[in-house]
Amino acid sequence: MTHFYKYNLNFRNAFLTAARNFPQREIVYRDKKRYTFSEFYDRVSRLCNGLKEIGVKEGDVVGVIDWDTYVYMESYFAVPMSGATLHTINIRYPPELIYLTMNYANDKYVIVRDEFVPILEKNAPLFDFVKGWIVYSEDGKPVETTLSPKFEYEDVIKKGKCDPPDLDEEMRATIFFTSGTTGMPKGVTFTQKQLILHALSLSSSMKYRPLTLTENDVFMSLVPMFHVHSWGMPYIAFMNGNKYVLPGRYEVKTILELIKNEKVTFSTMVPAILYMILNDKAVEDYRDYLKGWKVIIGGSALPKGLALKAISYGITVVGGYGLSETCPVLTISVMNDYTAKMKYEEALDHLISAGLPIPLVNLRVVDPAGKDVPWDNKTVGEVIARSPWLTKEYYNDPEKTEELWKGGWLHTGDLGVVDEFGYLHIVDREKDAVKSGGEFIPTIILENAISEVKGVGEVAIVGAPDPKWGERPVAFIVKTGEVSEKEIYDHLNEYVKLGRIQKWWIPDKIYFIESMPKTSTNKIDKKVLREKLG
Amino acid sequence: MTHFYKYNLNFRNAFLTAARNFPQREIVYRDKKRYTFSEFYDRVSRLCNGLKEIGVKEGDVVGVIDWDTYVYMESYFAVPMSGATLHTINIRYPPELIYLTMNYANDKYVIVRDEFVPILEKNAPLFDFVKGWIVYSEDGKPVETTLSPKFEYEDVIKKGKCDPPDLDEEMRATIFFTSGTTGMPKGVTFTQKQLILHALSLSSSMKYRPLTLTENDVFMSLVPMFHVHSWGMPYIAFMNGNKYVLPGRYEVKTILELIKNEKVTFSTMVPAILYMILNDKAVEDYRDYLKGWKVIIGGSALPKGLALKAISYGITVVGGYGLSETCPVLTISVMNDYTAKMKYEEALDHLISAGLPIPLVNLRVVDPAGKDVPWDNKTVGEVIARSPWLTKEYYNDPEKTEELWKGGWLHTGDLGVVDEFGYLHIVDREKDAVKSGGEFIPTIILENAISEVKGVGEVAIVGAPDPKWGERPVAFIVKTGEVSEKEIYDHLNEYVKLGRIQKWWIPDKIYFIESMPKTSTNKIDKKVLREKLG
Numbered sequence A, B: 001m002t003h004f005y006k007y008n009l010n011f012r013n014a015f016l017t018a019a020r021n022f023p024q025r026e027i028v029y030r031d032k033k034r035y036t037f038s039e040f041y042d043r044v045s046r047l048c049n050g051l052k053e054i055g056v057k058e059g060d061v062v063g064v065i066d067w068d069t070y071v072y073m074e075s076y077f078a079v080p081m082s083g084a085t086l087h088t089i090n091i092r093y094p095p096e097l098i099y100l101t102m103n104y105a106n107d108k109y110v111i112v113r114d115e116f117v118p119i120l121e122k123n124a125p126l127f128d129f130v131k132g133w134i135v136y137s138e139d140g141k142p143v144e145t146t147l148s149p150k151f152e153y154e155d156v157i158k159k160g161k162c163d164p165p166d167l168d169e170e171m172r173a174t175i176f177f178t179s180g181t182t183g184m185p186k187g188v189t190f191t192q193k194q195l196i197l198h199a200l201s202l203s204s205s206m207k208y209r210p211l212t213l214t215e216n217d218v219f220m221s222l223v224p225m226f227h228v229h230s231w232g233m234p235y236i237a238f239m240n241g242n243k244y245v246l247p248g249r250y251e252v253k254t255i256l257e258l259i260k261n262e263k264v265t266f267s268t269m270v271p272a273i274l275y276m277i278l279n280d281k282a283v284e285d286y287r288d289y290l291k292g293w294k295v296i297i298g299g300s301a302l303p304k305g306l307a308l309k310a311i312s313y314g315i316t317v318v319g320g321y322g323l324s325e326t327c328p329v330l331t332i333s334v335m336n337d338y339t340a341k342m343k344y345e346e347a348l349d350h351l352i353s354a355g356l357p358i359p360l361v362n363l364r365v366v367d368p369a370g371k372d373v374p375w376d377n378k379t380v381g382e383v384i385a386r387s388p389w390l391t392k393e394y395y396n397d398p399e400k401t402e403e404l405w406k407g408g409w410l411h412t413g414d415l416g417v418v419d420e421f422g423y424l425h426i427v428d429r430e431k432d433a434v435k436s437g438g439e440f441i442p443t444i445i446l447e448n449a450i451s452e453v454k455g456v457g458e459v460a461i462v463g464a465p466d467p468k469w470g471e472r473p474v475a476f477i478v479k480t481g482e483v484s485e486k487e488i489y490d491h492l493n494e495y496v497k498l499g500r501i502q503k504w505w506i507p508d509k510i511y512f513i514e515s516m517p518k519t520s521t522n523k524i525d526k527k528v529l530r531e532k533l534g
Helices: A011-021 A037-053 A070-081 A095-105 A114-122 A153-158 A192-205 A228-240 A252-262 A271-278 A281-290 A304-312 A398-404 A443-451 A485-497 A526-532 B011-021 B037-053 B070-081 B095-105 B114-122 B153-158 B192-205 B228-240 B252-262 B271-278 B281-290 B304-312 B398-404 B443-451 B485-497 B526-532
Strands: A026-029 A033-036 A061-065 A085-088 A107-113 A132-136 A150-152 A172-178 A186-191 A243-246 A266-269 A294-297 A316-322 A329-332 A362-366 A381-386 A410-418 A424-428 A434-436 A439-441 A456-466 A470-479 A509-513 B026-029 B033-036 B061-065 B085-088 B107-113 B132-136 B150-152 B172-177 B187-191 B243-246 B266-269 B294-297 B316-322 B329-332 B362-366 B381-386 B410-418 B424-429 B434-436 B439-441 B456-466 B470-479 B509-513
Touching: A011 A037, A011 A070, A011 A192, A011 A228, A011 B362, A026 A037, A026 A070, A033 A037, A037 A070, A037 A153, A061 A070, A061 A095, A070 A085, A070 A107, A070 A228, A070 A243, A085 A095, A095 A107, A095 A172, A095 A186, A107 A114, A114 A132, A132 A153, A150 A153, A172 A192, A186 A192, A192 A228, A192 A329, A192 B192, A228 A243, A228 A266, A228 A316, A243 A252, A252 A271, A252 A281, A266 A271, A271 A294, A271 A304, A304 A316, A362 A410, A362 B011, A398 A410, A434 A456, A443 A456, A443 A470, A443 A485, A456 A526, B011 B037, B011 B070, B011 B192, B011 B228, B026 B037, B026 B070, B033 B037, B037 B070, B037 B153, B061 B070, B061 B095, B070 B085, B070 B107, B070 B228, B070 B243, B085 B095, B095 B107, B095 B172, B095 B187, B107 B114, B114 B132, B132 B153, B150 B153, B172 B192, B187 B192, B192 B228, B192 B329, B228 B243, B228 B266, B228 B316, B243 B252, B252 B271, B252 B281, B266 B271, B271 B294, B271 B304, B271 B456, B304 B316, B304 B443, B362 B410, B398 B410, B424 B443, B434 B456, B443 B456, B443 B470, B443 B485, B456 B526
Parallel strands: A026 A243, A061 A085, A061 A107, A085 A172, A107 A132, A132 A150, A266 A294, A294 A316, A434 A470, A470 A509, B026 B243, B061 B085, B061 B107, B085 B172, B107 B132, B132 B150, B266 B294, B294 B316, B434 B470, B470 B509
Antiparallel strands: A026 A033, A172 A186, A316 A329, A362 A381, A381 A410, A410 A424, A434 A439, A456 A470, B026 B033, B172 B187, B316 B329, B362 B381, B381 B410, B410 B424, B434 B439, B456 B470
C-alpha cells in the first residue's frame, strides 16, 4: 500500500511556503498597523480556527463589509482556509442591494468594520439569516452594537491556533456579485484551485517587461477588496514574498503618503483612480516618489491621454483585461516578440491595450459565425475565453449560466479587435453598460425607479462620456403626461435616502424625447441614444 | 444544461497561448536549424497527428534516442499531446541498460537520430516489443537501416495537421529512469498536469533576484533532454515566450559559440558542465559574452570555489535542488526578505545553497523522530517534501514506492541543514554519507572547503572502511594547477579554527587523480571512487 500524498491545490498547501520563505516581509495597513508575514500567517491560522469555534461550518458563507484593511486581508485567506466561502460584499451598493445580495448568497456570518455597523443595525430585522456578526474597531475597543449574536474579531482570533484543514481543491472559496447591467446582480463563485492557478499564471506573467517585477517589489492594490479579489493581488503578493500595503478607504493624500513612506513600486487600479490621483493638487509634492511606479490599469480601457500624463510622472502603465466572471485576469499588456524590439513609448499603443492572454488563457475574438477575426486592428468580434479560473456558473441561475457558457466558451459580451502584433483592444463593453469611476451603474434599477414617477413613460439610461469618471449616466425619457425634471430628481433623492440607489447613480442630465428608438426585436436601441450624445 | 468547459491542465491547452503570443520567437538548434514558435507549434501539431496516423495509441510509450536537438524538442510536446507517453531514454547508459529500460517501459515506438541507429541494429532481435522505428538525419536524407518497420521522421510530420486532442490532465506524459547507483534503475512517471504546474511555479520564481528573468531572456539548458525534462526548461521557455537554444551534443566550443551568437542569457546545468566550460582553454576568448550570463546549478551541490570562478567571469550563479522523482525542481536559491538586504556577493553562501522551496512545494528537514530541525545551519535531517509534481510511484515497483512515500511524504534520501535565513543546504546524499564513529560527516561542506584552495579542481570525499571508526573520509582531487597536500591541510585546519568544520572531519588521505569518474547524468560517481579504495 502506497502512501502517495494527493496534493490539493488548496490555500493551506499553497501558502505554507510563503510564510516559510519570507517570515519578516511586511504587511502594512495605512499608518495604523504593520506586521510580518509570519505574524500574519499566525493570525490567519487562528482566525481560521476561531471561525470554526464560533460555529462556521464547511460551505457556510462568511461576508465581509470593510474597506481595504488588514482584517479584510486576513479574511481573504482565513475564511476559505476554514472551508467556508468568502463573500466580498459590495459596500458601494445601496443598503437594499447589500441586503439582497447577502440574502441571496445566504451569508451566515458577517465580518463588519465598526463604521458600517449603524447601517446594519437600522435594518437588523431583515438579517434573520445571519447567525453571527463579527465586529471590529481598529483601535481595538469593543464595538457597541445591538447586532446579535455579536463576536469581537480579536476574540475570534484568540480562540486558538489551528493547523488549517487539508481541503478538497474544488471547495468553493469565494462568492460575490457582478454589479450587472440589468436588474439583480449575478453571483459568481470561485474555488481555491481556481484562485491559486490564477495567482500562479499572473505571477509568472509579471516578470515580463515593462513590469519586470521581482520578489522585492512593494504592492499596493487600488482595486477595492470587495471587487473581484482585488485582481488576485493579496494572493500573488503573499505567494511571492512581496511586501503588501493596504490603503483602507481610498483617499488621494493617504495613497500618496503610503507610496512615499512604504516605497510602493507596483499597483493595480481602474483608470478613474489613476485620474483621481494625477488630478489632485497634492500630486506635485510627490513627483519624486511616483517615479518608477508600475501600474496595471484594468476595469475600463486606459485612455491614452491619461497614460501620457502618467508617463510624464515617470510612471510605467500597462493595460489589463478581465471580468468578474473570470477571476478576473484574462490578459495583461506586456511585451511580446514584436514589441520587444521597441522602446516602451513606441510600443505604447499596444501596451495600453487589453494586451495578451496570460498563460493558460485561451482567448479568441470571433465574428458572429464563430470564426476568429484577423489581426488587422479593425475587424470587431466578441471576446470569448477558456481558462481554468472562469466561474462555473451564475449562482443559482441556470438560464443566465447557459447564456454565459454557450458552446463551451465563456462569452464576455465585450467587443474587441486584435492589432497586428496580437494585442487585444476592447472597443465596446457590454452594450448597455454605464461604468462610472470604474463601477457599473445598473441601469435597469435606475430606469425602474424613474419609471415610477407620474408622467414618465419609457426611460433609458445611457452613459455619456465624461473626462473624469469615464462615463456618467444620462436619462432619456418619453413623457406620458406632465412631469418636470425636478419631480424626477426629488423622487430619486428620496430613493437614495431609502437606500435603494446610490447618490452617484443619479443621472447628470435628463432629456425628454418624442419617442424611443427601437431595435428590430423591439428593444430600446441604446446605441442610437449614445450617438445622439455625440 | 450548462456548457461550462472543464479546462484540463493538458499540453494542448497550456501551450496554445505561447504559440499565439510569441509567433516570431525563435528556436535554434546549433548552427543547423532556426525556426519560429509558430512554425514549431505547427510541426508539433503535425507530429502529434502523424504519430497517431502510424499507429501510436493513447497510453503507448514512445522513446527518444537523441542529443538535445529540435527533434527532441518537438517530441517533448508532440508525444504527450498525442496521448502517448514520452520515454526520454538515457543515451549515456551502456547498451544493455538502454535495452532493459526500453523493455521495462515497453517502448512501442522509438524516435532515433541516425548516429544511434547502428547500435540498435546490432541488437535488433532483442527489440521485438518495438512496433515502429522513427528515424531521422539532420541533413534531411533518408536513413538507411535494417530496423523495421521504419518511418522517416519528416514523413510522419507530413502526414497532416491536427488539432491536438483535449486530453485528461491526469494522462501520463513522461516516463524515465533514475540513474540509480545500485542495480536496476527505477522508473518514474509524470502527468501533463504535473509538468504544467511545475513549469508555472518555477517560471513564477524566476522573476526573483538575482535571476530577474523576463520574457526577453534567451534560454539554453545544458541539462540533457534525457535527464528529468531538462529541468522543465523546454516547457517554461515556450510557455513564457523565451527564445530557446539547443546545443545538440555538448561540446564546449559549440556551447560558447552559441552563447556568443545567440546571446544566451540563461542556462541550467550540473556543476560538472560549468566546470568543463570554465576550465576549457577556449573560455578566455568568450569572456565578453559570458558577462551577465545567469545560471542555475543543480544535480549536485555547487562548490563555492566553482561559484567564485564563475563570478570572476561576470556570471551570476545560484543553486537549485531536486530529484528525478520530483520532476525535478523543489528549491532554487534566490533572494528572500533576509538576503534582500545584502549584495549578491555577500549573500553568496546562501545563494549557492539548494535554496528556498518554490511555490506549492512544502519542504521539511526532519530528524529521525520526524521533528523539523531548527534553522541553525548545523542540525542535520532528512529532506522530505509534498508538492503537486512528485512521482506517484516507482513504475511497477510497489515495494520501493512504499519506501519512497512512507508516512505520506516523499523521502528524498538527502541530508540537509537549514541556515538562519531559511536556506536549505544539502550536506549529503544518504547513500554517499560518510559515517565515522557513529556520526555523519557532511561531505559537501568538506568538498566546498577544499574547492576554495587554489589549484584544486573537482573534489570528492568518500568513506574509506576503517576498523576503528567504521569509516573515515578520504579526498579525491583533480588539480587545475599547482597545489600540495600541505596547502589543503593548512586551509582545512584554518577552517577548524574558524569553527566552520570539525577537526575530525579532516580527510585521512588525499588522492590526486587525473579525472573524476562520472555517472550518465554527469554527476561525480562516488561508487567508482569507493571501489578504488577496495
